[in-house]
Amino acid sequence: MPMINADGCLLNVQVEGRDGGPTLMLSNSLGCTLQMWEPQMRALTQMFRVIRYDRRGHGKSGVPPGPYSMERFGRDVLAILDDLNIEKVHWCGLSMGGMVGQWLGANAPERFGKLILANTACYYPDPTNWLNRIKAVKEGGIAAVADTVIAGWLTADFREREPQTTANMKAMLTASPVEGYLACCEALSTLDQRALLPKIKSPTLVIVGRQDMATPVSAGEMIRSGIPGASMTLLDAAHISNVEQSHAFTEAVVGFLTQR
Numbered sequence: 667m668p669m670i671n672a673d674g675c676l677l678n679v680q681v682e683g684r685d686g687g688p689t690l691m692l693s694n695s696l697g698c699t700l701q702m703w704e705p706q707m708r709a710l711t712q713m714f715r716v717i718r719y720d721r722r723g724h725g726k727s728g729v730p731p732g733p734y735s736m737e738r739f740g741r742d743v744l745a746i747l748d749d750l751n752i753e754k755v756h757w758c759g760l761s762m763g764g765m766v767g768q769w770l771g772a773n774a775p776e777r778f779g780k781l782i783l784a785n786t787a788c789y790y791p792d793p794t795n796w797l798n799r800i801k802a803v804k805e806g807g808i809a810a811v812a813d814t815v816i817a818g819w820l821t822a823d824f825r826e827r828e829p830q831t832t833a834n835m836k837a838m839l840t841a842s843p844v845e846g847y848l849a850c851c852e853a854l855s856t857l858d859q860r861a862l863l864p865k866i867k868s869p870t871l872v873i874v875g876r877q878d879m880a881t882p883v884s885a886g887e888m889i890r891s892g893i894p895g896a897s898m899t900l901l902d903a904a905h906i907s908n909v910e911q912s913h914a915f916t917e918a919v920v921g922f923l924t925q926r
């Protein structure tokens with residue numbers, strides 16, 4: 667599968683699924699890789715050509731020095747589409763993936779059909795949590811924050827019911843390149859995309875987790891109400907809702923993308 671050069675950074679990209687069908691691009695959350703989409707892949711690849719990738723600073727992609735920004739992440743996506751010679755895709759991004767989707771929907775509308783923005787925010791009113799996390803990771807590595815982060819990703823019920831999935835998610839998080847993780851946290855600490863929302867004209871679905879403390883229902887509601895015509899679906903999940911409620915998440919995505 668290709669490594670695609672985006673302004674000097676090699677990005678790990680995988681293209682799977684139905685040839686000639688509509689294309690859906692998936693974009694990962696902070697501290698996750700393209701593997702986070704595994705629960706959706708079987709269903710989605712039957713209907714779509716699916717592109718997934720590791721955002722710079724993550725997985726098998728390059729980790730150039732920061733600062734990173736939503737604009738940089740968005741331009742990386744456009745470089746992938748140009749390299750693959752793909753004119754237009756639907757977008758599904760979770761958390762940071764949803765933030766990149768907001769940037770793309772506002773700045774490259776001609777390249778995107780429908781947008782799914784899951785468990786995400788457009789703005790953090792207080793950067794303290796991100797600054798504290800940056801300090802803790804600088805001092806103790808990602809392991810120092812891993813249990814707290816996982817408790818935000820998956821509800822206690824799910825963690826008890828699904829210890830192996832929980833352990834896999836923790837292993838994915840702690841394998842993240844530290845420099846890339848820190849550069850992403852720095853980009854999150856200054857996030858403010860509120861002014862972009864009214865510029866998004868693509869049909870948009872916002873997915874939120876009722877138990878998501880990282881990007882709570884109010885953050886999803888801010889996005890829904892800011893994007894003309896956007897709708898919202900609530901799932902019984904914490905932050906990584908595509909893992910915690912994998913079937914309901916897939917159904918929401920397929921339902922939205924196939925509705926006329």
Ligand SMILES: O=C(O)CC1=CCC(=O)O1
Binds near residue numbers: 762763905
């Ligand atoms: O990893 C977290 O703690 C939650 C999160 C916020 C933005 C993102 O991508 O993940």
